[in-house]
Amino acid sequence: MVKIIAKYFSAFLFLTGVINAQIPDSLVYRSAFPFVVDSIRITGNDQTEDFIIRRELTFSIGDTLTPEIIFYNRERIYSLGLFAHVYVNPLVEDAINILEIKVEERWYIYPIPFVNIKERDWNKLSYGIFLRIDNFRGRNEQINAITSFGYDPSFALNYYNPNLIGKEDFFFRVGFLYSNVNNKSPSAEILYGEPFKQKFFRPYLLFGKRLLLFHKFYASVAYNYYETEKYFDGINISGERIDRFPELQLGYEFDSRDLVQFPREGIFTQASYSLKGLGVNSINYQVARIDFREYRNIVGKLFSKWRLTARFTSGDKVPYYDYSILGLDERIRGYFTRKIEGNHFYFTSLEFFYPIIEELNIDLEFIPVIPKQLLKYRVALYTQLFGDAGTALYKNKSLSFNRFQSGYGIGLTFLVLPYNLLRIEYAFDNFGKTEWIFDLGVAF
Numbered sequence: 001m002v003k004i005i006a007k008y009f010s011a012f013l014f015l016t017g018v019i020n021a022q023i024p025d026s027l028v029y030r031s032a033f034p035f036v037v038d039s040i041r042i043t044g045n046d047q048t049e050d051f052i053i054r055r056e057l058t059f060s061i062g063d064t065l066t067p068e069i070i071f072y073n074r075e076r077i078y079s080l081g082l083f084a085h086v087y088v089n090p091l092v093e094d095a096i097n098i099l100e101i102k103v104e105e106r107w108y109i110y111p112i113p114f115v116n117i118k119e120r121d122w123n124k125l126s127y128g129i130f131l132r133i134d135n136f137r138g139r140n141e142q143i144n145a146i147t148s149f150g151y152d153p154s155f156a157l158n159y160y161n162p163n164l165i166g167k168e169d170f171f172f173r174v175g176f177l178y179s180n181v182n183n184k185s186p187s188a189e190i191l192y193g194e195p196f197k198q199k200f201f202r203p204y205l206l207f208g209k210r211l212l213l214f215h216k217f218y219a220s221v222a223y224n225y226y227e228t229e230k231y232f233d234g235i236n237i238s239g240e241r242i243d244r245f246p247e248l249q250l251g252y253e254f255d256s257r258d259l260v261q262f263p264r265e266g267i268f269t270q271a272s273y274s275l276k277g278l279g280v281n282s283i284n285y286q287v288a289r290i291d292f293r294e295y296r297n298i299v300g301k302l303f304s305k306w307r308l309t310a311r312f313t314s315g316d317k318v319p320y321y322d323y324s325i326l327g328l329d330e331r332i333r334g335y336f337t338r339k340i341e342g343n344h345f346y347f348t349s350l351e352f353f354y355p356i357i358e359e360l361n362i363d364l365e366f367i368p369v370i371p372k373q374l375l376k377y378r379v380a381l382y383t384q385l386f387g388d389a390g391t392a393l394y395k396n397k398s399l400s401f402n403r404f405q406s407g408y409g410i411g412l413t414f415l416v417l418p419y420n421l422l423r424i425e426y427a428f429d430n431f432g433k434t435e436w437i438f439d440l441g442v443a444f
Helices: 002-016 050-054 067-079 186-192
Strands: 019-022 039-043 083-093 096-105 109-117 125-134 142-150 154-161 170-182 197-211 215-228 242-255 266-276 285-299 302-315 324-326 340-342 344-363 376-393 405-417 420-429 434-440
Touching: 039 050, 067 083, 067 096, 083 376, 170 215, 302 324, 324 344, 324 376, 340 344, 376 420
Parallel strands: 039 096, 340 376
Antiparallel strands: 019 344, 083 096, 109 125, 125 142, 142 154, 154 170, 170 197, 197 215, 215 242, 242 266, 266 285, 285 302, 302 344, 324 340, 344 376, 376 405, 405 420, 420 434
16 A cells, blocks of 8 residues: 555656656666777766775776666665765767766765754763864865764764875865763763763864775774763873873775665675773773674565674773673664664564665755755655564673573665665564654664
């Protein structure tokens, strides 16, 4: 029934002119294939430099393309987050095969007031303003600042440049975060005797290199400052109520996903290793993180994705503020608001998803006053069936299947690109208890 309603709604929008293009097959002329590329022409990028688009392509002049290759590369261009619409068409002009890439740029400056429900608890509301400036020199640079009040008040400023030196694919990120953050560790709260806050300050600098389209290597340095009103051993580990220490991190990333915002094909792998303290102020511990995700088409329009991620801490003394906690950044659906704490965590997820509306390009340019770049969207609606499992362990505990908590359920994901995604899910834990989940962004 939902799919029938969606079909008639899409037809109505198309007839009224709101939709100007629909679903991937219409983006290429299949009778033109195989297509040997003689020339690449990019249009519509009034602000974005050509090489920002070209560096995402997996083919070059002289290569033979299929519709599948074109669609994959179109999604990679969308993944830049710079464009409301992307069209890739094979054309023949004067006996020359021209691959035309036509883009429509989105709005690049966003001062956005927000209200955030921290830890999915209505008693923990955060509010403020988020300012984001993208692509201001046409090179996909980003500047963002956030001022937040209420629960976990904070201020952050960040700058990212994906092409620091010419077109050599060196990338650079710098910024800082200051926050008066509420303690997240259940063990620390028991030790302290009541809920408490810590002042946290962290400036950082990251430098990296992209190799062969999909590979990234990076190193970063940071300074960490944690201040607690009262000293308890374990809540701070320098022997005082303030921990001050440097951090060095090395990392690697492989990313062959088609559409980063909502992948359907490809692999994402990330690994990092952080040295924290390096002996300064008697602080010396390590944090390692691994993450593997695979996305693939099963049959027809049915897709699957699965993920395995883990976080490990080591060292003579690890502070509670750096323990591995499920229920913060990583959540088991079915246990969405419950915390599981330890030195290490392990988390895995499997999901099958199917389009109700695969893709609609919507233009609302008939609305007056609002800039046209804010009135163009790529919309889709998917339904999903998922299962999650995870556990957190202290270092003296062994890993076993009976320690895992698991959840499963069904849901809907609504995409409004290039802006955001909304998920509505109904989940069960492994005891049959249910919960509704309303969340922004893709699960993974």
